[in-house]
Amino acid sequence: MLSAPPTGVADAAATTASVEDVMRLLADSGSVRASFHERKYVHLLTDPIETRGKLFFQPPDRMARHVETPAPVWMAIRDEEVALRDGRGEQRFDLGQSDVGRSLVDGLAVVLRGDLALLTARYEIAFEAGDAGWQIVLTPRSRALRVLIASMIIDGVGSEIRRIEVREEGGDSTVTEFSDIEAGLRFTPEETDEIFLLTRPSPQPHD
Amino acid sequence: MTDRARRLATLAVLLALAILCWSRLEVSSSITHFLPSGEEAELADLARRMVESGLSRGMILRVRGDGDRVGAARALAASLAEHREVLRVERFADDPESAQALFRIYFPRRFYLAADDPETQIPASLDATALARRSDELRARLAGPASPLFARQAPRDPLGLFVQIMERARAAQPAGPRDEAIVLLRTRSSAFDFESQSRLLDDIESEFRRISQRYGGNLVLEQSGVNRFAVAAERSIRRDVNFISVAGLLGVGALFLAFFRSPRSLAIALLPPSLGIVSAASVAAFVYSPVHGVTLGFGLTLIGVAIDYPIHVMSHHGLDPGRHTPAETVERLRRSLSMGAVTTAIAFAVLSLSGFPGAAEMGLFAAIGICVALVVTLLCVPSFLPQDGRSLAGNALRGTATFLRRSTIALGRRRWAAMSVPLALCSLALVGAPRIEWQDDPGALSTADRALVDEDRRVRSAAAGVDLERFVVAQGATVQDALALNDAVYARLQQVVAAGAADGIRSLHSILWSENLQRRNLASFRSESDITGRIDAAFRSAGFRPGVFTEFTRDLEGPSVPPLRPEDLAGTPLEALVDASLVATRDGWAAVTFLRGVRDPQAVRDALGDLAGAHYLDQGALLREIFTRYRHSALRAVVAGSALVFGVLLLRYRRLAPAALAFIPSILVAFATLGLLGIVGVRIDLLSLVGLLLVVGLGADYGVFALEAADDPDRMASALVGMLVSWLTTLLAFGLLALSEHPALRSIGLTTGIGVSLAFVAAPAVMALAYGRAAR
Numbered sequence: 001m002l003s004a005p006p007t008g009v010a011d012a013a014a015t016t017a018s019v020e021d022v023m024r025l026l027a028d029s030g031s032v033r034a035s036f037h038e039r040k041y042v043h044l045l046t047d048p049i050e051t052r053g054k055l056f057f058q059p060p061d062r063m064a065r066h067v068e069t070p071a072p073v074w075m076a077i078r079d080e081e082v083a084l085r086d087g088r089g090e091q092r093f094d095l096g097q098s099d100v101g102r103s104l105v106d107g108l109a110v111v112l113r114g115d116l117a118l119l120t121a122r123y124e125i126a127f128e129a130g131d132a133g134w135q136i137v138l139t140p141r142s143r144a145l146r147v148l149i150a151s152m153i154i155d156g157v158g159s160e161i162r163r164i165e166v167r168e169e170g171g172d173s174t175v176t177e178f179s180d181i182e183a184g185l186r187f188t189p190e191e192t193d194e195i196f197l198l199t200r201p202s203p204q205p206h207d
Numbered sequence: 208m209t210d211r212a213r214r215l216a217t218l219a220v221l222l223a224l225a226i227l228c229w230s231r232l233e234v235s236s237s238i239t240h241f242l243p244s245g246e247e248a249e250l251a252d253l254a255r256r257m258v259e260s261g262l263s264r265g266m267i268l269r270v271r272g273d274g275d276r277v278g279a280a281r282a283l284a285a286s287l288a289e290h291r292e293v294l295r296v297e298r299f300a301d302d303p304e305s306a307q308a309l310f311r312i313y314f315p316r317r318f319y320l321a322a323d324d325p326e327t328q329i330p331a332s333l334d335a336t337a338l339a340r341r342s343d344e345l346r347a348r349l350a351g352p353a354s355p356l357f358a359r360q361a362p363r364d365p366l367g368l369f370v371q372i373m374e375r376a377r378a379a380q381p382a383g384p385r386d387e388a389i390v391l392l393r394t395r396s397s398a399f400d401f402e403s404q405s406r407l408l409d410d411i412e413s414e415f416r417r418i419s420q421r422y423g424g425n426l427v428l429e430q431s432g433v434n435r436f437a438v439a440a441e442r443s444i445r446r447d448v449n450f451i452s453v454a455g456l457l458g459v460g461a462l463f464l465a466f467f468r469s470p471r472s473l474a475i476a477l478l479p480p481s482l483g484i485v486s487a488a489s490v491a492a493f494v495y496s497p498v499h500g501v502t503l504g505f506g507l508t509l510i511g512v513a514i515d516y517p518i519h520v521m522s523h524h525g526l527d528p529g530r531h532t533p534a535e536t537v538e539r540l541r542r543s544l545s546m547g548a549v550t551t552a553i554a555f556a557v558l559s560l561s562g563f564p565g566a567a568e569m570g571l572f573a574a575i576g577i578c579v580a581l582v583v584t585l586l587c588v589p590s591f592l593p594q595d596g597r598s599l600a601g602n603a604l605r606g607t608a609t610f611l612r613r614s615t616i617a618l619g620r621r622r623w624a625a626m627s628v629p630l631a632l633c634s635l636a637l638v639g640a641p642r643i644e645w646q647d648d649p650g651a652l653s654t655a656d657r658a659l660v661d662e663d664r665r666v667r668s669a670a671a672g673v674d675l676e677r678f679v680v681a682q683g684a685t686v687q688d689a690l691a692l693n694d695a696v697y698a699r700l701q702q703v704v705a706a707g708a709a710d711g712i713r714s715l716h717s718i719l720w721s722e723n724l725q726r727r728n729l730a731s732f733r734s735e736s737d738i739t740g741r742i743d744a745a746f747r748s749a750g751f752r753p754g755v756f757t758e759f760t761r762d763l764e765g766p767s768v769p770p771l772r773p774e775d776l777a778g779t780p781l782e783a784l785v786d787a788s789l790v791a792t793r794d795g796w797a798a799v800t801f802l803r804g805v806r807d808p809q810a811v812r813d814a815l816g817d818l819a820g821a822h823y824l825d826q827g828a829l830l831r832e833i834f835t836r837y838r839h840s841a842l843r844a845v846v847a848g849s850a851l852v853f854g855v856l857l858l859r860y861r862r863l864a865p866a867a868l869a870f871i872p873s874i875l876v877a878f879a880t881l882g883l884l885g886i887v888g889v890r891i892d893l894l895s896l897v898g899l900l901l902v903v904g905l906g907a908d909y910g911v912f913a914l915e916a917a918d919d920p921d922r923m924a925s926a927l928v929g930m931l932v933s934w935l936t937t938l939l940a941f942g943l944l945a946l947s948e949h950p951a952l953r954s955i956g957l958t959t960g961i962g963v964s965l966a967f968v969a970a971p972a973v974m975a976l977a978y979g980r981a982a983r
Contacts, residue, residue: 042349042358045750049350067350075351086347105352144307148355168355 019127019136020116025159027114032057034181036065040174055178058187062196063109076197077106083197090197103145108164111136111154123152133157159183210590217478217587224485232492264294264398265783266432268390268411269666272425276388279415279422284390286414292407294393305780309373312775314360315768317368318732319725323698329731332366333738338745341366346749363758365742379717379784393783398434401441408438431666439659440949447947458939466932467521468601475591476521476936480513482587483580487572495568511941511959512551512904513580515933516544517588519912522929523922524592525600526608533589536596539922541585543915548581550855550873550911551904554848558841558900566840577904607931608924615927615971616920619978628972629871632879632965639882646890647835677802679811682820684795686773690721693798696821699814700800708811710804715788718781725770732763841896845903849874852907860914868977869914872969873906880962894954898941902962905937909970917977927971934967 033056040049053067064076074085082105084091103122110118119125122145123138138152147169155163160181166174187195208216268283270276288296313320322328331337345365348357360369396403411430419426463473491498524536531539555577558570593599618625681696683689697716703709732738739760743753773785788799805811808825815821852873856866877899884891909930916926937959944956 040350040354042354044358044361044752044755045346045349046752047750049346049750051350065352071347073347073351148359168358170355170359172355172358174354 017129019125022127022134022136022156022159023114023116023119025114026112026161027059029112029114029159029183030059031185031187032112032181032183033185034178036176036178038174038176040172042172043170056187056195057109057112058192058196059113061106061109061113062192063106063112064195064197066195074197076195077109078196078198085197103140103142103149107152111161133162213587213590217482217583217590221478221482221485224482224489228485228488228492232488232498264394264396265787266392266394266430266434267666268392268415269429269431270388270390270415270426271429272427274419274426275422276426279418279426280388280390282418282422283411283415283428284392286418287390287392287411290407290410292395292403292410294395296390296392308779309376309781310369312771312779313372313376314364314369315762316725316771317364317372318729318763318767319770320372320720321366321368321728321732323694323724325724325728325731329728330735333735333741335741335745338742339748342746342749342751345746346751362755363762365746365756365759375717376781379713379715379781391783393786394432394434398432399437401438404434405438405442408435429662429666431663435659435663443947443949447944447949447952451943451947451952455939455943458943459936462932462935462939464601466601466604466607466928467525467599469599472521472599475588476514476517478588478591479517479580479583480576482583483513483576483578486579487576490575491568491572494571498568498572511901511937511963512908513577514936515905515908515929516548516581516584518932518936519544519926519929520584520588521592521599522604522608522932523925524596525604526921526925526928527596529595529597531596532594533592533596537585537589543912543926544581544584546856546859546915547908547911548577550852550907552577553851553855554845554873554900554903554907557844557848557851566837566844570844604928608928611927611931611971612920612924615923615975616978618971618975622976625972625975628969629875632871632875632969635886636875636878636882639885640878642885642888643881644885644888644890645835645838646892647831647838677805677808677823677825679800679802679815679821679823681798681800681818682792682795682822683797686789686796687721687723689789689796689798690715690719691723692818692820693800694721694724695818696798696800696815699818699821700802700811703811703814706810708805708807708814709802710806712803713784713801715784715798715800718776718784719771719773722770722772729767738763837893838891838896841893841900845877845896845899848900848903849877852903856907856911865914865977868973869907869910871973872910872913872966873903876906876962876965876969877903879965880958883961883965884958889957892950892954894951895958898955898958899962901941901959902966905933905963906966906969908933909966910973913970913974914977917974923974923978927974930967930970934963937963 033054036051036053036055038051040051042049050070051067052069053065056062056064056066062076062078064074067073067075071087074083076083081092107122110122119138122142123140126137126139128135128137134156136154136156138154140146140149140151150167150169153165153167154161161178163178164174164176168174192198268280270280270283284296287293322332332341342365345357345361345367348354349361351357364370394404394407398404408430412428415426415428419428460470460473463476464470467473488498488503519540520533520537523540524531524533527536537544552574555573556570558573559567679696679700681689681692683692693714693716697712697714700709700712700714704711739754739757742756742759743751746756747753773789776782776785788801790797790799802811805825808823808828811823815823849870853866853870856869857863860866860869880899880902881891881895884895912926912930916922941956942960942963944952945960947953947956
């Protein structure tokens with residue numbers, strides 16, 4: 001689950017009757033830390049790629065994904081830049097003006113910060129809510145992105161995102177489940193530097 | 208021939224020669240005119256072509272300050288894209304259209320651009336260990352957020368060739384595009400097209416002011432571009448020249464009105480230098496065509512020298528008590544005028560021995576011009592003058608002449624006082640000599656605005672990421688020859704960077720290889736057997752399904768697109784790098800590699816040692832070296848010219864003492880001028896020395912006139928007042944340039960102004976000493 005401070009399902013259901021409600025709750029969640037378990041089903045591979053690790057978010061636009069298994073790989077997105085640190089060292093890339101690259105990399109960050117305007121600009125949004133929670137289905141508006149991504153399905157309860165499934169046009173898909181979430185956090189400057197790879201040292205990723 | 212016929216003939220010849228110059232004269236601006244040897248000429252010509260071609264049409268705009276910098280930069284880019292003088296605003300590979308364009312160009316050619324050393328590296332990349340490593344890399348990419356992209360490309364490119372190519376291309380892109388507050392644009396016209404660039408720069412400023420209000424109001428625009436310097440220099444020169452020419456013309460007009468009572472006398476005085484200039488230009492048009500612009504500019508300094516001859520004629524004729532006709536006055540002055548002109552022509556002609564083609568051209572131009580001016584003074588000027596000279600002389604002329612004669616005679620009676628002048632000049636030269644500082648940086652002559660230079664450097668270093676003045680050129684007869692050599696240069700420069708002699712390079716090789724190397728890449732892939740089987744075997748252990756990479760080998764074996772050529776990149780974000788890096792030279796093409804942080808230039812040169820046609824070029828150092836050699840040559844010309852002048856004077860007077868006296872104003876004044884500039888801390892540059900040659904020429908005139916008139920008190924007065932008018936004319940025509948904001952103009956003005964003033968002070972002393980000797 002990835003959410004604001006835990007609330008009761010009934011309370012949450014009562015306050016998430018629309019996508020605007022969900023986005024408002026996410027926008028109010030502040031900094032977040034959560035564990036994730038991701039399975040990628042790629043047609044080129046005989047078995048899915050499974051990764052586990054931690055996800056960090058600091059509004060408005062910092063997100064980090066620290067993969068712990070099978071091999072440590074840290075990725076951080078901040079402003080217009082992506083930093084990638086693995087056993088071979090660190091690389092930095094610019095997100096630049098590429099809508100496709102940006103959408104692939106920071107799509108989740110847009111949801112986490114509850115940026116409904118940008119989400120609406122990039123995707124057609126379908127929303128359903130029920131007793132078990134809510135579901136947002138995002139379909140890319142950009143033709144270039146649609147060539148790659150067929151849809152993104154986000155399931156949640158109240159202010160919690162529990163599962164994201166990205167379905168690709170070619171049949172591949174990625175399912176990510178969240179747990180152990182902590183929201184409303186305040187990262188110290190040192191933690192911020194370390195988590196979001198704002199400084200270069202730290203030769204090897206660590207837990 | 209009657210005076211009227213002579214006047215008409217003179218004006219007709221002037222008109223005819225002017226028309227001839229207008230129709231025939233071709234003006235060049237090639238720097239090679241002023242270079243001493245073939246190789247340096249070639250390199251500097253290449254540097255000039257680079258400046259005048261691709262690079263000069265680029266501008267970098269950077270938005271700084273508080274507010275939405277990125278928004279403002281985007282708005283500015285969008286607005287300028289519509290400007291008629293903007294060819295295009297550079298797009299970057301990151302925008303979707305550009306990325307697709309590059310994909311269409313490079314993806315089908317991925318087999319061509321795989322390895323710098325294909326015969327070794329491609330087999331190595333297909334061995335089991337390398338393929339296993341590659342399979343792990345691909346799996347890791349598929350695990351990341353951009354996996355949809357890699358999953359689509361991987362079946363046709365399991366080796367990641369396209370990604371490698373794009374990473375190289377991205378590294379070659381200027382840093383600017385990564386900062387979205389930077390706008391790169393290319394202009395339609397040359398940076399040196401004043402009207403169009405002036406308008407564009409004004410429009411950029413006004414458009415930014417408007418946009419800045421909308422995006423926060425506290426934004427600052429910083430700019431870089433050759434056009435800014437060109438426009439600033441031309442504006443400064445135009446402003447100065449307008450002011451100086453108006454002030455000079457008014458001053459000279461008032462001077463001639465005061466001394467010769469009529470503006471007509473100014474027109475008469477301008478005849479000899481005008482005919483001298485058009486004659487010299489006509490000869491140059493046939494002998495040297497095209498003539499360099501600097502030669503013509505230098506030729507205009509002839510006005511300052513050649514106008515002296517008619518001034519002396521008019522002052523002598525004006526003070527003549529009606530005993531002589533103009534022709535007789537000229538005949539009386541013939542020897543002095545001829546001597547003055549010959550010594551000056553020699554001083555300039557020595558330039559032709561300098562070894563610089565351009566300097567030889569200037570020397571010949573000046574020598575011809577002065578000789579023609581002398582002939583016109585002797586043969587034509589009398590026909591324009593009134594028979595009775597008294598109508599020519601104003602009270603100022605008479606009064607000043609009397610005052611100067613009395614003062615000089617008084618000075619002649621006090622030998623120690625007269626001697627004090629040359630001694631003072633000697634002291635100036637000796638005291639100032641050790642303090643002389645030479646300025647060999649050509650940049651110091653071209654711009655006065657340090658703020659503009661600093662801003663340009665700041666923006667360029669932020670955006671370009673390379674030092675645009677240091678580069679390596681790979682020259683070849685054809686584009687492909689240049690690219691092939693550039694391939695080799697790239698390999699060598701990689702070693703230079705690895706050794707720490709330079710921080711990095713920006714090479715055309717990052718995006719474009721020679722066709723030969725590309726074909727070798729394809730052949731190397733095709734010579735490998737069972738690539739699909741080897742890939743399947745290696746990738747299976749990383750969890751890949753067998754048979755998913757068959758498209759890769761099908762593409763490799765199937766009909767391929769032709770190798771990448773420069774024209775294929777037209778219209779893409781990489782076109783700017785091609786334009787800046789592939790330059791047409793006089794004999795072919797040059798591929799240019801820009802360098803960053805060169806710490807050891809010799810290591811760069813050594814690395815290129817055995818690559819024929821590859822050169823390291825430090826544009827600033829090259830020009831400084833050329834300017835230094837020029838300066839030495841000009842200084843030698845001043846010394847040699849002075850020695851020759853002294854030799855001629857010795858021949859004329861046949862005794863050491865009078866020859867030395869006539870010589871004093873030219874040589875002593877030249878060195879005293881240098882000394883005075885040294886004492887006041889003004890650096891001496893090439894144009895100071897050009898001004899000094901003018902001073903030597905005028906000084907020789909003054910010396911000869913002073914000496915020749917010393918034994919006749921009537922002629923003494925005429926000569927002295929003639930020198931006074933000559934000095935004031937030169938001061939108004941050239942000395943006012945010392946007030947210019949432009950360093951080049953200021954340099955000429957300061958040297959000429961100080962030099963002729965010292966020469967004018969020295970001349971009466973010479974006359975007084977000669978008078979004293981005669982009296983004793």
